[in-house]
Amino acid sequence: MTAGRLFTVLLRLYPEPFREEYGGEMLADFTDLHRARRLPPLAFWRFVIGDVVASAGREHVLAFREGRRRDLVRWLAVCLIGIAVTGTVATLFNWAYEYFYHPFLEGMTAPAYSAGFGACLGAGLGLTQSVALRYRLKRAIAWTLASAAGSAAGLYLIGSLDAVGQPLAPLASGVALGSIVALSQWMFVRTGSRCDGRSATATVIALAFTAVTFSAAIHSTFQGVNPLVIDPLVRPLIYRSAIAIVLVALVQPATWLAIAVAFVAMTVSVWIVGSLAPVAEGRHAH
Amino acid sequence: MTPTRAEFHVLLALLEGPRHGYGLMQDVEDHSGGDIKIGPGTLYTAIKRLRASGLISETDADGDRRRCYKLTKKGTAVAKEEAERMNQLVRLARKRGLLPSAS
Numbered sequence: 001m002t003a004g005r006l007f008t009v010l011l012r013l014y015p016e017p018f019r020e021e022y023g024g025e026m027l028a029d030f031t032d033l034h035r036a037r038r039l040p041p042l043a044f045w046r047f048v049i050g051d052v053v054a055s056a057g058r059e060h061v062l063a064f065r066e067g068r069r070r071d072l073v074r075w076l077a078v079c080l081i082g083i084a085v086t087g088t089v090a091t092l093f094n095w096a097y098e099y100f101y102h103p104f105l106e107g108m109t110a111p112a113y114s115a116g117f118g119a120c121l122g123a124g125l126g127l128t129q130s131v132a133l134r135y136r137l138k139r140a141i142a143w144t145l146a147s148a149a150g151s152a153a154g155l156y157l158i159g160s161l162d163a164v165g166q167p168l169a170p171l172a173s174g175v176a177l178g179s180i181v182a183l184s185q186w187m188f189v190r191t192g193s194r195c196d197g198r199s200a201t202a203t204v205i206a207l208a209f210t211a212v213t214f215s216a217a218i219h220s221t222f223q224g225v226n227p228l229v230i231d232p233l234v235r236p237l238i239y240r241s242a243i244a245i246v247l248v249a250l251v252q253p254a255t256w257l258a259i260a261v262a263f264v265a266m267t268v269s270v271w272i273v274g275s276l277a278p279v280a281e282g283r284h285a286h
Numbered sequence: 287m288t289p290t291r292a293e294f295h296v297l298l299a300l301l302e303g304p305r306h307g308y309g310l311m312q313d314v315e316d317h318s319g320g321d322i323k324i325g326p327g328t329l330y331t332a333i334k335r336l337r338a339s340g341l342i343s344e345t346d347a348d349g350d351r352r353r354c355y356k357l358t359k360k361g362t363a364v365a366k367e368e369a370e371r372m373n374q375l376v377r378l379a380r381k382r383g384l385l386p387s388a389s
Contacts, residue, residue: 014327018331018334021334022330022333022334025306025307025330025353026307026326026327026330028307028308028352029306029307029308029311029326029329030326032308033308033311033325033326047323047325048325048326050325051324051325051326051328052325052326054327054328055325055327055331056327058331059331
């Protein structure tokens with residue numbers, strides 16, 4: 001590898017806008033610096049790498065601060081919308097189940113019931129992502145529907161498996177659910193832009209993270225949250241499956257802690273989505 | 287704005303006229319007798335901040351089509367203020383016996 005190529009690799013440490021603005025000039029200056037090298041090779045590279053790493057770190061901190069200031073209010077609004085929509089839709093689903101209850105439904109299995117909640121969870125996540133990525137209405141609707149469909153199918157599948165007692169069940173369930181939702185988003189709302197792949201990746205990470213977060217934090221708060229859900233359909237799952245805990249917390253959170261955790265999980269989800277899929281790309285992804 | 291050490295060196299180098307990036311790195315090293323070396327990363331983060339603050343601006347490219355930078359009026363004023371501030375500090379250090387007297 002030549003010195004120029006190695007420096008080009010180092011340039012990737014800088015934030016993209018900075019690299020686009022100054023990368024060419026920096027490479028030209030580095031070439032001159034390397035040609036007129038006044039230091040022994042080892043000292044020269046130590047100087048160059050130290051300089052790049054330190055300044056790239058500063059640039060990332062600056063970029064983060066600028067972005068955070070600009071987007072803070074929007075992120076908060078997006079998180080609140082995500083929580084409100086998910087909670088409302090899921091509660092409506094639960095109310096409808098209770099209101100229209102019929103003995104016929106007693107034969108309904110937990111996986112089938114999970115699919116309904118999956119749709120609610122996916123709709124909330126999809127809508128939140130759409131707002132975070134500033135999608136326009138038509139694309140936002142398609143994205144939300146695809147997320148809801150993927151999440152319903154994913155939870156149905158996960159609920160059908162008898163693996164919830166395994167040690168890595170929360171993480172595995174989260175990754176599996178995220179992958180299915182991401183696949184659904186990617187298949188049905190693909191535009192061909194880089195944004196699609198990043199958003200789908202973000203979905204996998206976000207849902208996995210959400211499942212683990214809920215599993216760890218809501219364990220003590222779910223009791224008595226929603227008897228209909230806990231008894232008799234989901235009871236075998238509720239103490240062991242992070243996904244079930246996510247659902248209960250989203251359907252009808254019993255405590256402020258549950259709401260706070262839901263808020264944090266949605267914030268992290270939105271932050272991951274925002275980091276992986278730049279807003280500018282999402283805005284033009286039609 | 288208060289320039290950092292690297293930014294102040296860039297301002298000082300540009301007092302002699304427009305320079306491109308490599309020229310600035312050379313000037314800083316030469317003027318400091320080799321004590322201070324500015325790498326491309328430090329230089330361009332400084333240039334970015336100085337440009338954003340309106341202390342330097344881009345000027346016509348030189349012979350080998352590189353981007354060159356020049357000091358603005360505001361940049362000259364800020365460099366002067368910073369030099370004055372440093373001068374006051376040096377006077378104080380002399381007064382307290384930290385540095386030998388100028389005479």
